[in-house]
Amino acid sequence: MAVTLSLNVNGVVQSVSVPDSGMPLLWVLRDILGLTGTKYGCGIEICGACSVLIDGQAEKSCDFDVGSAVGKKIITIEGLSADTDGQKAQAAWIANQVPQCGYCQPGMLVATVGAMKAGQHGASIASGLSNICVCGTYQRVNKAIQSL
Amino acid sequence: MSDTITRRTIIAGTATALIVPFAVTVLGGAQPSSTAITTTAATVSTALGAYIKIDNLNNVTLFIGSSEMGQGIMTGMAQLVAEELSLTWSQVRVEHALASAATSNPYANPLFHMQITGGSTSMRGWYLPLRQAGAIARQMLLSAANQLTPGGTWVLASGGRASNGTKTYLFSELVATAATLTPPSSVSLATTNLFIGQKMARTDIPAKVNGSAVFGIDVKVPGMVFGAVVHCPTLGGTVSKMPSSASGALALVNLGNAVGVVATNTWSAMNIASQLSGSITWSMPSSTASRDSASILATAKSLLVSTTVTPRVYETAGSLDLGPVFASAKTKLDATYTLPYLAHGCMEVLNCTAVVTSTNCEVWAPTQGQQFCIPTIQTITGLPASAITVHTTFLGGGLGRKIEQDYIAQAVTMAKAVGKPVKLTWSRPQDFKNDKYRPCASIRVQAGLDVNNQISGLIYRNVSPSINIQRNTVAGNNPEDTGAVAGAVGLPYAIANRRIEYVPNPADIPLGYWRSVGESYNTFAVESAVDELALLAGKDPLAFRKTLLAGNSRALGVISAVETLSGWSTTTTPSGNARGLAFLSGFGSYIAMVVQISLNSSNQIRVNKVFCAIDCGIAINPDSIEAQIQSGIVHGLSSALWGQVTFASGVPNVNNFSNYRVLRLSEMPIISVKIVTSTAAPGGVGETGVPCVAPALANAYAKLTASRIRTLPFYPGATMSDD
Numbered sequence: 001m002a003v004t005l006s007l008n009v010n011g012v013v014q015s016v017s018v019p020d021s022g023m024p025l026l027w028v029l030r031d032i033l034g035l036t037g038t039k040y041g042c043g044i045e046i047c048g049a050c051s052v053l054i055d056g057q058a059e060k061s062c063d064f065d066v067g068s069a070v071g072k073k074i075i076t077i078e079g080l081s082a083d084t085d086g087q088k089a090q091a092a093w094i095a096n097q098v099p100q101c102g103y104c105q106p107g108m109l110v111a112t113v114g115a116m117k118a119g120q121h122g123a124s125i126a127s128g129l130s131n132i133c134v135c136g137t138y139q140r141v142n143k144a145i146q147s148l
Numbered sequence: 149m150s151d152t153i154t155r156r157t158i159i160a161g162t163a164t165a166l167i168v169p170f171a172v173t174v175l176g177g178a179q180p181s182s183t184a185i186t187t188t189a190a191t192v193s194t195a196l197g198a199y200i201k202i203d204n205l206n207n208v209t210l211f212i213g214s215s216e217m218g219q220g221i222m223t224g225m226a227q228l229v230a231e232e233l234s235l236t237w238s239q240v241r242v243e244h245a246l247a248s249a250a251t252s253n254p255y256a257n258p259l260f261h262m263q264i265t266g267g268s269t270s271m272r273g274w275y276l277p278l279r280q281a282g283a284i285a286r287q288m289l290l291s292a293a294n295q296l297t298p299g300g301t302w303v304l305a306s307g308g309r310a311s312n313g314t315k316t317y318l319f320s321e322l323v324a325t326a327a328t329l330t331p332p333s334s335v336s337l338a339t340t341n342l343f344i345g346q347k348m349a350r351t352d353i354p355a356k357v358n359g360s361a362v363f364g365i366d367v368k369v370p371g372m373v374f375g376a377v378v379h380c381p382t383l384g385g386t387v388s389k390m391p392s393s394a395s396g397a398l399a400l401v402n403l404g405n406a407v408g409v410v411a412t413n414t415w416s417a418m419n420i421a422s423q424l425s426g427s428i429t430w431s432m433p434s435s436t437a438s439r440d441s442a443s444i445l446a447t448a449k450s451l452l453v454s455t456t457v458t459p460r461v462y463e464t465a466g467s468l469d470l471g472p473v474f475a476s477a478k479t480k481l482d483a484t485y486t487l488p489y490l491a492h493g494c495m496e497v498l499n500c501t502a503v504v505t506s507t508n509c510e511v512w513a514p515t516q517g518q519q520f521c522i523p524t525i526q527t528i529t530g531l532p533a534s535a536i537t538v539h540t541t542f543l544g545g546g547l548g549r550k551i552e553q554d555y556i557a558q559a560v561t562m563a564k565a566v567g568k569p570v571k572l573t574w575s576r577p578q579d580f581k582n583d584k585y586r587p588c589a590s591i592r593v594q595a596g597l598d599v600n601n602q603i604s605g606l607i608y609r610n611v612s613p614s615i616n617i618q619r620n621t622v623a624g625n626n627p628e629d630t631g632a633v634a635g636a637v638g639l640p641y642a643i644a645n646r647r648i649e650y651v652p653n654p655a656d657i658p659l660g661y662w663r664s665v666g667e668s669y670n671t672f673a674v675e676s677a678v679d680e681l682a683l684l685a686g687k688d689p690l691a692f693r694k695t696l697l698a699g700n701s702r703a704l705g706v707i708s709a710v711e712t713l714s715g716w717s718t719t720t721t722p723s724g725n726a727r728g729l730a731f732l733s734g735f736g737s738y739i740a741m742v743v744q745i746s747l748n749s750s751n752q753i754r755v756n757k758v759f760c761a762i763d764c765g766i767a768i769n770p771d772s773i774e775a776q777i778q779s780g781i782v783h784g785l786s787s788a789l790w791g792q793v794t795f796a797s798g799v800p801n802v803n804n805f806s807n808y809r810v811l812r813l814s815e816m817p818i819i820s821v822k823i824v825t826s827t828a829a830p831g832g833v834g835e836t837g838v839p840c841v842a843p844a845l846a847n848a849y850a851k852l853t854a855s856r857i858r859t860l861p862f863y864p865g866a867t868m869s870d871d
Contacts, residue, residue, distance in 0.1 A: 027415035036366035037359020077359035101218030102356030103495040103544030136782025138816040
């Protein structure tokens with residue numbers, strides 16, 4: 001059932017018409033709002049490519065009903081550049097030349113920033129990072145995280 | 149934006165000196181272009197040949213025929229041109245060229261004259277031609293400067309400038325004039341090494357950390373609708389009867405091998421597609437017996453030992469009759485190695501965006517196979533090649549899967565049917581269940597050791613389904629498949645008497661090219677067998693290989709380098725650890741790898757360290773090479789430990805990463821990479837890191853447990869969950 005919801009995405013509150021309040025946030029971001037930085041990977045919350053921040057906490061948006069995001073602050077990879085922790089993580093990723101194909105990296109970065117916002121640093125961030133990278137950038141991901 | 153293309157540069161010949169002969173053909177017409185999804189602040193740009201364009205902001209854009217799928221080829225290629233033009237790195241831009249299948253296509257890899265990315269060939273094919281293109285552009289820019297202000301000696305100054313000591317021009321001030329000049333008949337290559345051999349920052353990384361990089365799945369076209377597909381659950385099934393509509397769908401499209409669903413968003417399209425499955429009647433393939441893992445393996449076992457089948461013999465050396473050789477052997481090895489079908493599992497699922505009208509077609513695809521796109525689209529649309537434009541986006545991994553045309557054909561068919569732009573995205577289960585799988589392989593190695601512990605004879609028989617035969621099923625056609633024995637023929641080891649045989653397994657599971665292709669299975673058999681022979685000989689596996697490689701300086705170079713790097717001969721492993729070694733000469737490179745493992749609390753392998761030495765000739769970007777080796781190792785580990793697809797009467801057993809496990813950060817070994825200094829021509833890197841992993845792992849495991857693993861994966865049926 002089509003509904004209109006108010007979403008706060010990357011600091012902008014906007015009215016969004018969605019076909020169903022149970023539509024995953026991932027596809028609302030990608031197909032309706034055009035924010036394609038957040039990626040579809042597995043659709044079952046395993047790979048983490050779809051990670052976004054909901055009120056500062058990393059969540060997998062492929063199985064997060066858009067209706068549940070109403071009233072919360074959603075930050076996507078596109079919004080990380082305006083976030084202090086996001087900027088630090090991005091700078092570390094560039095300094096360590098982390099990405100290869102780059103497809104999983106928005107999720108990696110968002111999950112990392114979520115851990116930073118939970119007060120974690122270095123090894124404690126890495127130990128909780130379960131995102132999949134088929135390119136195998138893990139060694140550089142780990143190195144980048146050690147500086148955070 | 150106005151692009152002025154006055155000529156295409158086609159370069160032939162191989163340089164042995166700095167003076168490089170080349171030919172220029174003036175063709176005109178087609179534009180390498182910026183795509184609808186790329187924006188630039190520059191308003192005017194002028195091309196110098198097919199590869200280089202200079203805009204009014206003095207940025208230099210390189211158009212490449214290879215696809216950027218993570219290997220860093222955009223950066224590596226840009227380094228070649230930046231070197232020749234003494235550019236500043238920040239003024240360098242790189243774009244994918246449009247697809248072409250024309251015989252005069254300047255973006256076809258000069259190694260094999262096709263516009264595809266595969267086989268670790270991009271740098272091997274383009275190293276000299278792109279340097280030459282840069283050098284030609286340099287010469288033309290300098291000539292233009294001299295034409296505008298005659299006199300003095302015009303030389304390049306950094307930052308895209310030319311100077312004669314008194315006057316300095318930006319390239320942007322010269323390019324219009326330069327484009328009118330006749331290209332020089334020979335050029336000198338730069339000797340500066342400002343970029344080649346340097347760890348230049350990748351040009352694509354900034355966009356890959358802020359969400360702005362556009363992969364195929366991210367393409368947006370005005371008026372676009374969204375598509376999904378559902379294939380027959382049994383491989384090879386085709387649509388017999390399907391509903392004409394479905395609730396919530398804008399259209400259902402018969403794609404032959406699948407039903408396409410068009411909807412207002414991807415989520416709806418995927419949901420409708422998965423619910424539709426039950427209401428489609430599929431026409432099943434006539435026999436599913438050859439699509440069943442158990443029967444495929446049984447066939448392989450029988451062909452491995454068959455004396456009636458006539459194998460294709462791809463290499464012989466020494467005595468043609470190995471009977472007497474084995475009869476006089478001191479010790480004999482007769483071992484069978486078995487490897488499974490594998491899936492690609494690219495992070496970015498298959499997808500394609502297409503617009504089809506009565507007069508033209510425009511497609512955006514994450515493709516490694518530009519060469520095949522235009523013919524594929526022509527078959528569906530009936531349009532002339534000149535009316536078809538195919539843009540290559542970033543690829544979220546390719547791994548060989550994205551050379552295929554199935555998903556592109558589907559998107560074009562759907563767009564044509566609905567008369568609107570369609571972005572087709574496969575669901576992850578559709579991606580895993582409709583892959584073009586890495587062939588399974590059963591390999592028998594019979595080898596003898598003489599009294600001096602030399603390998604006196606080798607009979608190698610590979611039984612595996614043939615990619616080539618499957619793709620050339622024309623009646624009477626009986627194609628060769630040298631790829632099936634890649635990694636088994638031309639071994640640099642001193643083995644006087646040898647016969648390398650191939651027997652195609654008739655199984656008809658759809659096959660495809662998978663990162664490192666033939667080497668991905670043959671190197672497992674070869675390097676496991678060499679280790680087994682070393683143990684039979686009572687020799688250290690590394691010393692044993694050195695003896696077999698005597699006189700081969702590049703091979704010995706990487707073996708010695710990994711010996712030092714890993715401390716193989718100088719340090720003992722920590723308690724509970726063991727090391728294993730493997731070596732490969734392939735893809736134009738030499739690589740040696742040592743893995744160090746222990747067992748975890750579940751008695752399963754924990755990979756602690758991997759040491760790798762590679763000689764890939766001239767190392768264009770050492771940082772990219774290190775990254776690619778790390779990447780190959782991770783891909784090799786995931787596959788060796790867990791990778792497997794099985795089939796029950798044509799139905800694959802995998803549908804997501806939940807049952808196709810891959811390595812995670814917490815399981816990552818510490819990888820050390822040593823690039824051996826070399827002045828040889830550039831070799832391949834993207835695939836080179838993969839093949840040695842599985843045998844090095846098996847060799848370490850044998851050392852640690854005295855148990856020899858000859859069947860991959862180590863841990864079949866592995867799963868992974870969301871933590």
